[in-house]
Amino acid sequence: MLLVAFLVCGALTVGLVACGGSDDSDGGPVELSWFIFNEPSGVLPKIAEKCSDSANGEYTIKFEYLPSDADQQREQLVRRLGAEDDSIDIMGMDVIWTGEFANAGWVEEWTGADEQAATKGVFPSVAETARFEDKLWAAPIWSNTQLLWYRKDRIPKPPKTWNEMFEQAEKLGEDNLIEVQANRYEGLVVWFNAMVESAGTSIVQADDAGEVALDQAQTEKALGLMVELANGPYADSAQSTSTEDTARLAFEDGSASFMLNYPFVYPSAKDNAPEVFKQLGVAPYPRVDADRPAAPPLGGINLGVSSYSKHQEEAFDAIKCLIQPQNQIEIAKAGGLPPVQEGLYDEKQIDDVYPGFAQLIRQAIDNAAPRPVTPAYQDLSLAIQRTIHPLDSIADDEAAIQQKVEELRDNVQTALNVEGLL
């Protein structure tokens, strides 16, 4: 057969460019590779299949799974991109990679009608994570944010501010832990960014992402609360190695009464700790100042098209299908990941996923402050982690915190200049 095909082909196509085999030009569907972490609910292959089916033979989507750890996802992707690997078509990008990927020329810009399609109805805060230098580089597919989870049986009225929470925890005496993410990893920067934004300042200046902001008084207030928590009687003894998952475990075993965490803890408590689940309360992210709304953390995934992809047109089409509202609802239903389109929070299906707190999530994403979008984000993050970890090593007094903030500003500026060791 092959031999015949070869002979016929050879005889008929002298002077023609393509013959047989390759999927580029013979009309068969293009196979797109989607690099993303293996989302545990398995909903992504389902929506990918749906999109492939409705693409009229334009493309099919193949999965290449990245590790579940966000740092390692990035490391594997950038290693391939640095080597100009053309086997990547679609990339599941963490919200903090935009500046780096765009500046390095690894990801294609979204323009015109594509840009419209990618941002229509999307929370402004979420769309901002996909922009760099006023251009759009990726299409948000799901978002994420943190809420305050607490024990209804121990806390009659959830705290509005961090200070209120400390007072309530102190009064509790036992099983009064406040669970956060304070290991030396990105989660600590997520928390820090939320705190400084809630205090009314930012890590970098609004009009120039190459210059540090971190207003002295406001940063002292934000960092002061983090240090107060770390040194307080309500701090987990393992706080300096805490992550989303250790926080969840401490809450599920009952030793914690408060926890700042993503909505995945809701279905987890339901399955793993039914007794705790009965007492699980949820409230907005605590404020730094009583009169200023908090700026909760913002996570999530944006989909980008690799600049080295040989099938960019098909990749854009596939992404436009994947981010359809119906698919966002599917992802929320199966994986618990919050949609990026604000209008979807009026749907009953979303209300069922987050019973009674869908509007809290909507509000949180709306108020959320994205982490800085800069090509030097990795440096910035490492510098912050190095400077403030472990939090309990910073003395809970004004002079120490003032000095730490000054050090922080120096280190962040050095990182933004991409100088020095980190």
Place this chain on the structure above:
Amino acid sequence: MEAASVPKKKTSDRTKSEHKLAWMLCAPAVIAMLLVTAYPILYAFVLSLQRVDLRFPDEGGFVGLGNYVDVLTSSLWWQDVANTLGLTVVSVSIEFVLGMGIALLMHRAIFGRGTIRTSVLIPYGIVTVVAAFSWQFAFQPDTGFVNQLPFVADDMDWFGERFSAFAVITMAEVWKTTPFIALLLLAGLTTIDDGLYEAARVDGANAIQRFYRITLPLMKPAILVALLFRTLDAFRVFDSIFIMTRGSVDTESVSILGYNQLISRLNLGLGSAVSVLIFIAVLGIAFLFVKGFGTAVPGREED
């Protein structure tokens, strides 16, 4: 080159052609070595003299020794050098003492020699990353078993503080590589002629004297190899620290520092400078060992 310094000896045609054959037989290996070791080392050196950052493809250029100045003037580099040296000295010393003990035991074992030698090797056969995860899980405050043991505080956060984190990392390293040292030392022990011990015994030497006067001196080459290999290995420690603390609470080693610059930050210039400095440090350690142990270096006996 050598012909100039060595007094001319008459070499027969046969020797010449044998030399030629030897070179030809070696050539493939030499070329492969040059390709896989010399080329990357040279390339790293070239990179270390430039500003190269994958995230900023438009910026770059020759910066001379700028990257080295950045590294050597950073307190972080010296902190990490101190961490690495400390970990190296402590872990290799413990490994050497334990390894020597195990080697002596294995040498004197009367029954089950094969089984003992094989079972001692098990920790060494486990992939370092896997071993590091096991140690990390064991010392996890919530879920590990160590905090359940008597005399250990239930809420001890091993990786939350520098000293205890280093203690766990050191234990993991010692547990994993003592068998390697023990085996190398055992190989050295078996080469010692039993007649020497008997003669010493006849002369009235006790066990301690026999150990210090016969065993140790005769094992010098084996000890050198064992310590040299382990020291070089320990100086490049990466896996255990990466898994257990990722370098937090001041437990970072120089390899982790290099990894951060190269893999996390994609700052190839700065990262290559760190790598080249590590390479130089490793050369220095090897040099010190060889000097310190004098003629005992294997392969130099015929000098």
